[in-house]
Amino acid sequence: MPRKALWLIILFTLLFILGINTGDLEYLLNLGNTICLSCIGVG
């Protein structure tokens, strides 16, 4: 595996863990549980 890819995998894993620990999971869950009015084209 290229070294650049290895560093990127480490970076993205850390980002993922950071997101989990700063409440992104709850935010995403709330987001997914509401109907996206923009997707429908309301407004």
Next chain:
Amino acid sequence: MMISLRWLIQTLVAFGTNAYLLFPFGSVIYQGPLKAVCHPGLNCYSCPAALLSCPVGAVQNFAASLRFAGAGGMPHLGAMVIGYLGFIGTLVGRLPCGWICPFGFIQDLLHKVPTRKFFLWPPLRFVKYAVLVVLVLLLPVLLVDSVGLGQPWFCKLLCPAGTLEGALPLIFLKPALWATLGFYFWNKITILVLIIILAIFISRPFCRMLCPLGAFYSLFTRMTLVQLEFIEGNCVNCESCVRYCPTGVTPYKDPNSRECIMCLRCLDACQFRALTFGIRRPLPEAEKHAAGPF
């Protein structure tokens, strides 16, 4: 062989990730814990049957709330979704586009309609990077209302997956929504119809021209864990790989093209085993200097 396997996986993923069938009886969309997970492909989370969230919608909503949340304390940066998508991109590049994206699958099905087929004008492939930067990253942060909240502009202006999988089923399930529809809805319907017509004549037009998720994954195609490899000695220049490629790539010239969705149709097309697919091997020292960035 590879084509049949891909069709099977595309079908299973499309139906498996849109498997909530109780929407006519309870809440209009699925509201369970799986919505905390993003689909690796483009799949509208407002689709009544969708089990997973949309990654592009999630990134835009994180971006749209940055200034609002920043004013009141710790903002949600969306690091989890960026990390998740970047991880997938680094491992397999655009493979999710070719194998598991439900909207890519819909375009593949439309392209089966037996008519004369056309090529896509190559410079149009750069539009998707502008869509990623402007509609997904910049506008949701920059165009905010009086309280600091932005809008998911890609969903609002462009996303045909949202129109097909979200808007159309929802307005029939909730007729009250009809009264609220205006310019944005009819704009999106027009785009959807254009994409559907284009997909009949041109292979994967949305993926190649407009998809911000494909644009993001394509940033990693030169360094992914898996790769397509060209064995020059086996090639007889029959160009059969070029004819079969759904995204207009020339595999024998650029097997790691940013347009390659790793559908592996070229592998099936090549009778001489000039193309292989597997784990990327480090470049020999002499070739390292000749290789470009990424």
